[in-house]
Amino acid sequence: MLQRRNSKQRSVIRDYLWGRIDHPTAEKLYNEIRVEHPKMSLGTVYRNLMLLTDLGEIQAIDVGDGITHFDPNPAPHAHFYCTKCHQVHDIHIADYDRVKEMFASHDEGIIERCNVNMIGICKDCKSE
């Protein structure tokens, strides 16, 4: 594997994503980071998010809205995409691995990942 250096930018990007549950896009992170770090470039944000994803440190979420969202939690879990507020929410269920098993038994391929996305109106938007 390639050699890595701990750049300041990478650590800033990691810090800005760490602990969040709102699944920001690369551009959203960039705009937030830019306030404190005006020299940070969008390309660097993309490059590092992709790198951290490849390293398995974070995960990239594709819910079908055409924009990649990022999740600091690399553990497999489902997501909910609200078509009204365009936010991505986590859905944690105890036996997520069961889903993979349900489909693995019906397909002879090698399943590496299992992505589950619910699309609809989230509970916050519903009650408005």
Place this chain on the structure above:
Amino acid sequence: MLQRRNSKQRSVIRDYLWGRIDHPTAEKLYNEIRVEHPKMSLGTVYRNLMLLTDLGEIQAIDVGDGITHFDPNPAPHAHFYCTKCHQVHDIHIADYDRVKEMFASHDEGIIERCNVNMIGICKDCKSE
């Protein structure tokens, strides 16, 4: 709802997608159609695939490869995306609705759709 006219182009696009299990992209369909219908434009293919999707006649599949694939079967079912051959395959299981139920009980939102995508190496590529 809007009034619809049955254009020749729409019917050609519908015919080219009908019965297929290979989940072509808009561009793939366009290239195939172009052989017989050189005047067909890519914009028309995109517009009609989107329209047919909105009408619920077909479905758009987003497996996370950045390109929308189309499926003539509008019934909810899971998909398998092969990272080697970049093909999308169907995975039909008897109780697909169970998946939605598993997550619905853990979220108070209104779930309109449930997308399940397995990512890995398909059985054809595995055996090579």
Place this chain on the structure above:
DNA sequence: GTTTTTGCAAAGTATTTGCAAATGG
């Protein structure tokens, strides 16, 4: 006839990339 749909080309949106300069170990 009037409204929808088309072809074409241009624009839009998200992301990737080339390259010289800066940085990290």
Place this chain on the structure above:
DNA sequence: CCATTTGCAAATACTTTGCAAAAAC
């Protein structure tokens, strides 16, 4: 020092859109 990483801007990839002409009913 030398390989990695950056900022910047340009390029790319997929999709959408504006508009005048053509087609549908």
